[in-house]
Amino acid sequence: MEIEQIRVLLLVLMLGIAGIFDVKSRKIPDVIWMVFGGIGVALYAWDYENVTSYHVIAIITSVFVGIVIWRWNITGLADSFAVFAMAVILPVHYEFVMMPIVVLIAALFLVAIIVTLYNVSLNIFDILRSKKINVFSEFKSESKYKKIFAFFAVHRKRKYERFVISTEYSISITPGIKSFVFVSLRNNVTGAKKIKSRETYVQNVPPLIFYMFGVTTFLLLPEILSVFLN
Known part of the structure; x- marks a missing residue:
């Protein structure tokens, strides 16, 4: 299994677990972001050569957007933490798509x-x-x-x-x-x-992270299927 596929599964698993908490109580334990975000950071030890300036820009942009939506009371702090963790785990996919930004916008639209x-x-x-x-x-x-x-x-x-x-x-x-x-x-x-x-x-008060999980699963479905079918 490639590092990129691990990142995809890690992201979907994180949002899936957080989405369950969001639906049930609208409260997500911070430990979820710490654990999955920490694993995402650790993975760079194996694929640091694939990190480009665009990845760095995507991470910085995602973190900035996460702060803005929290400070402007568009979302809660847990939703911003989700964006931060996504930015670390999978900032870019399909070559140029900034996953945290795309997922957040699509989820808010839904x-x-x-x-x-x-x-x-x-x-x-x-x-x-x-x-x-x-x-x-x-x-x-x-x-x-x-x-x-x-x-x-x-x-x-x-x-x-x-x-x-x-x-x-x-x-x-x-x-x-x-x-x-x-x-x-x-x-x-x-x-x-x-x-x-x-x-x-x-x-x-809609469970935004649950919608983010749905959007992420939809966008990454080909990658997810390839992991289990190959």
Whole structure:
């Protein structure tokens, strides 16, 4: 088995294990990144001759992007750690593809589509069930444009939902009137048991690393199959 194939399997295994934790608790042990990232660094002792300036650029770029998405509250710290570890294990594949960047962008794109469709579907269902076109009637202080955005970004909490963030607060000077507060999808995760009211509007906290695992597996499927079929 070649070093590059080992790196491919190492990356998929790391994201697979981390993805399981992400789905179950939205909390990933840091030891995962330390162990797999450490193995990735150790492998350079065998294939350092294949490291080019483009690999170095890919690592630096990936680390920079990982820091940016965390500092801008686009993702959580664990997601950034995943990007850092990916940058060490497999910074470049298929000659020029910066794997951490491509995987991250594709995963974020998938999450955005799926979460938006989920919110829209639930909001349409609520409209049909209540027979009221204005699903945000209690948010009288909000503008029309903010309500339109909310239609795609939030929904009423369902009983089965485990990882959500409350996106509303009451205006103390005007009892009964609420406002939206849109927050980062990876911070302040609130368990469903803590939000008792089903009338609360919430945002989902998607398991980004699980999506990264799916994208990585799809992109590297030919490599993975070649390992087991040859």
